[in-house]
Amino acid sequence: MISQRFTQISARRVFAQRSISLTSTRFSAPALITACKPLTQSRPAATQTVPEDEAYSILKAQRAVRPVSPHLTIYQTQIPWTLSALNRITGIILSGGFYVFGAAYLVSPLLGWHLESSALAASFAELPTAVKLLLKFGVALPFTYHSWNGMRHLVWDSGRQFSNKMVVRSGQVVIGLTVVSSGALAVYGL
Amino acid sequence: MASVLRPAAISRQTCSLVSNRTALLQQASRTRFSETLRTSYLLRESRCLSTTQRKSPSRIPSNDPVAAPFHTSARRQILPPGPQVIEGGVNDPAPVPPTSPTHGSYHWVFERAMSAALIPLTIAPFAAGSLNPVMDALLCAGIIIHSHIGFQSSIIDYVPDKRLPKTRAFFWWALRAATVVVAIGFFEFETNDVGLTEAIKKIWTAKRKEDSYVEPVLRGVA
Known part of the structure; x- marks a missing residue:
């Protein structure tokens, strides 16, 4: 060479x-x-020394224009990652609701709100059945999903059922259980 | 890769005519430079290297950063990249945080223990109707701790400490304050009201007053 x-x-x-x-x-x-007189190669691209601060800012600017990766839409929709994302989303919905209610209950006497259970039950009872069903389903769906999927996660944490095949199958089971149990909870007590 | 100059090509050009070498040098560097600029703009503008999708350079947004992108893959802006922080040089290894079981294995086991403890506390009211006050308070405390850990994980995942230290500190302390407020709120609720499980049961099965009045009449008629 x-x-x-x-x-x-x-x-x-x-x-x-x-x-x-x-x-x-x-x-x-x-x-x-x-x-002959030696003919050295010339490079017309001029170089210049850049101070360290300036080099840092150039590098930072260069990194800011890199493509943002990975983007969710480049992935095929599959059970493992979809259910994992839903686990966090439902958890945040449930915990967020819990936090909002706890904080609102604390400040309710100051603002004159009635958040006692009897007042809430009385106003909930007055709603049309369809709205009641929707509200209850909206609470029951994240609750049941997060519960079933949380158990699935605990099984994995104990080192079991963690093959690709079983992850997909248990995901299907969780979806089925969620639909059935949240439907049942929504209908219960109507 | 369009912004990379090819010195071999230029040197071949310049070596062929030594007499007016300096003039040629200037010309070559000028053309090369403008070519580099143009191609890099094209790359940024067209988002793709295929010639059919190229647009004219006149449509370059004026507030474009000066630095030219090397990457030819598509830019999809879901979120703009946060402020960039570069630590160390290219030959420095990534810093390894000091090991601490309190932030590692003990924390992991505690998280799982909290999650597992919520299972019987959640199932019991379905079987027994509602919980006694002590168990109900335990359920509330468990949910608050579980939520706090969950929110912490979310903040750690979505607000990077290295890039956004102030935002991270804000969220971190806001979460702590919120958890304290919510804990006091549920202490009040547990002390003054019927308890979480009983309250949910009451609201969940709430019926209209005339419904409970009409029912026995209808039953009597039938």
Whole structure:
């Protein structure tokens, strides 16, 4: 490789010399290079030293224009990651609701709200049946899903059922259980 | 990769004519530079290297950053990239945080223990109707701790400490304050009201007053 490269460089220099002088015909290539003034390669792309601070800001700006990756839409919709995302989403919905109610109950005497269980039950009872069903389903769905999927996660944490096949199958079971149990809870007590 | 110059090509050009070398050098560097700029803009604008999708450079947004993208893959803006923080040089290894079981294995086991403890506390009221006050208070405390850990994980995942230290600190302390407020709120609720499970049961099975009045009459008629 090195010898090839060297020959190539020599040939290039000879070719460059040939156009300006006719002396090339008298010498072989190595002799010609020795005889003539050495022609060094020039690089017209100017370089400049950049202070460290400036280099840092250039690098930061360069990194900011990199493509954002990964994007969710590049993945095929599959049970493992979809259910994992839903586990967090339902958890945040449930905990968020819990936190909102707890904080609202604490400040309700100051603001004159009635959040006692009897007042809430009385106002909930007055709602139309369809709205009641929807509200109850809206609470029961994240609750049952997070409960069943949480148990699935605990089974994995104990080191069981963690093959690809079983993860998909248990996911299907969780979806089935969620639909049935949340439907039953929504209908219960109507 | 369009912004990379090819020195071999340029040197071949410049070596062919030594007499007006400097003039050629200037010209070459000028053309190369403008070409580089143009192609990089094209790359940024067209989002894709296929020639059919190229747009004219006149449609470049004026507030584009000066730095040119090297990457030719598509840019999809779901969220703009946060502020970039570069620690160390290219040869420095990624820093390894100090090991601590309190933040590692003990924390992991505690999280799982909390989750597992919620299972019997959730199932019991379905079997018994509602919980006695002590168990109900335990359920509330368990839910608060479980929620707090869950929110902490979410903040750690979505608000990177390295890039957004102030935002992270804000969310971190806001969560702590919220948890304290909610804990006091549920202490009040448990003390003054009927308890969480009983309250949910009451609301869940709440019926209209005239319904409970009409029913026996209808039954009597039938």
